[in-house]
Amino acid sequence: MSARSKFDFIVIGGGLPGLAAACCAARRGAEAALALTGHEAPVEGRVAEPSTSLWRLLELHQYELVFEPPPQHVSLLEEGALATGDDPARVGRSLAARNPELEQLWPAYAKEMARGGDKRRDGLERFLSANALLDDYFDDEALKAHLVAAYVAPFGLSGDEAGSAEALFPLGGRRQRFVSGVALMRALTQAAEAAGVEIVEDRLHSIARGEGKSWRVNFEGGRDIRARTAMASSAFAAEAFGLCVTTSGSPLARRKGVGATIRLKYEKKPQALADWNGAVFHIADDRASLRVARDKMIEGALPEAPPLSFEVNGKDIIARMHFCPSRLVENGEAREWTGQDRQVLGRCVAGVLEKRLAVPVEVSEVLIGPDVEGGLARRDFLTPAIPAPPPSLDPINAAAALAWELTERE
């Protein structure tokens, strides 16, 4: 492919959201390019299906995508389990075993959350913490910890931050099916090719806004691209790269520390997982344990028994730790992660899982996610702020929606 230097639209950051945004822009008539930052989230597990408009625009029916219902979120408690899913009435009935009141209360809560998402952002509600909102509804600490672990912790929040209630709103949102992330990646890559998106594999070097307000993107190796419009695929990836983003003032936008992914294997299928095929599991006893983990993350220390979320794929367990320090602090000195630290973390996660699942597990890989703090420290304020979709539990559609909006403005 010849090295073109002029595009209408450039998306910084790949992964599923970046591909979806670039495809969307290309299908709407823009000459689009996609630049990778190296801070893309790994593609695995399931993701929410693309919205209908994106589906039509990219003609996704040509690709073989298999749908699944949205996963149930299951908290493994010391005694038994607690599950929530997308059908409020059914969840209400299953929760009634814990407390009969919940049969009515849960659907009311889900409805209110759906309304919260649509509500105009004014009054004090937008500053409400998730914990305060949950305290208003429920008495059951295990249920509250479950909701924070499943919906709030993925943003690096432990529920007591101002504005974190916003993270609970998608709970009652429209029902979505889910698709395999790897299959969607394949489909979007083909769709990108079909739409004529150029994916630039070179390492991104710098971004500036030149004369005439066009964006100038430089790559290592000397390639230089100009584009009239630019966006970042996700606020998190952009900040990890050191870009300044203009997301709407979402309280979910900032986070300290990183997420860690730990892959493990088991030999014998644990009894505790038997009833829940394809669920996302959480281990968090109470909200205090989430807060402790958040505090430890900020202090740069490893928690002893970190709250975990995990999915099971065959004999693999993909565990996520939402509160992981980006750097470890020892005697007041910060240092980078070493192989040994990773081993310690892996063992510690395996310990938590073994205790709850009652089967031996073996660590195969420990990945520490991209570090926003490091990116922010590198950030150069002479470069203009770049638009990015707000943090969301459905990042693919959020990125596509932003690309749609930006191409409309042209």
Next chain:
Amino acid sequence: MSETAPLKGAKIEGGIDAVVIGASADAFAAAAMLARGGLHVVLIETGDRPQDKKEFSPGYFAIPGDPVAFSLDQAVIDALDLYRCGLSFAARRLETFVRFGDGAAMTTPGDPDLVVESITAFSEADAGRFSAFFTQERKLAQSLADWFSGGAPPENRPDETCAASLDGALSGRFSDRRLEDYLRAEASLGAAARASEPYTYLALLRRLAGEIAGLQGGVAVVAGGGRGLANALRRAAQTAGVSIRQTDRVKSVIVEWDKVAGVSFDDGGQLRAPIIVSALGARETFIDLVGRGRLDIEFARMLDFAPPNVASIRAHLALNGPIGDALVAENLLRRFLLAPSAHDLECAYLAAHRGELKQGTAELVFSSSFDSALAPHGCHVATMLLHPVPVMSIDDESRRAEIESLAHGALRAIAPTMSAEIIGADIEPPIVASPPTAEAIERRRLITDASGLEGYFFCGPEALIGAGISLSAGRRAAERALRYFRSGGPDG
């Protein structure tokens, strides 16, 4: 009102236009402004009264209250002619000596317009960036100043900026990260929210929006300390014709239909007045004095917010000789600021949220340098504001000891080679202020506007946002009350 029948000599008084309840600076400011507006005002001095100078160690005196001011409301000073009532500054345009966590030091000028030179001396590479950033933020702060002091939010309020975290707004701005630490320390003093939380950028903007002696972003030392301002306000109230009564307790606020009609006391006495201004806490003002039953349900629910669990604490330390630390001794007429690293400050906040004490920021003034009567000749009184600390009682001996050692630590950090010994300490109760976040500002708007009771105005602690005394809450309450009075509110 049968339950308040005037028995046993208790009397019902009328002919009063407004009753102000409270003993805070805002209560006095509100009472004086109402009286200047031509109303017959009775101030019921109840609650925490400002305390007198006290000898906390033989020969060493502490004046309770804030020795420095950075955001006195100029409109109150003008309206009450406070300079004529005895308000004066022992020093204006106070320079700030910043000690960083790593021991380095920097001095910033008293006039923020001159900041470039001092930054050049500290970090040449950053001088341009810092002054550009500083100028831009001060401009933004100025446009928000009215909102901070209790006015309506500006129409073109930049939402993204307001919702930013302080860390997000500062990270990576300067090549020397200690400049971030300096701004973070300035913004964090007295703010109950961690710097990494969204909306905390407002704390910095509020700090820069403060105005003292006509200088935006400046700091001054009030002559006579916190007491000096209180005396000036009392004199202003007396001159304006406010009649001041001291009592331990107001029993309740009399409400007739949806209007207030006066206050009643434990002995059955009443003061009848169509306007009541309360400077007591929001819960006391609305729930204890009026009662949930008479309040709008939504409004009563809003009062149930959790109070901040982070506070500041002021300590006075007696130093038994010359400072010894050459750098500090040269700078005794300055304000000192301890600016720890971002990580240490964050950890101090987390500790405070958990109820523990850990070294965070500290603001220090050698008050004896401004008022030599406070310490024996050649000795010093250091007045220090420590932040963040948990909200706690200081009656507990072990807690006091912990705070003292924290204050000692901060003093040692500011003056590492100090030769004087600390021979005594006085600790004031914690100061709990709402964090200067959009949340608290919105809540203040709701509390002051939406009680649904006509003639009832509020200027209590929940109306104060962030650190430092400002008098704006008192002014706003008085202005609203006057408007209500003049529009014929009490009768129509």
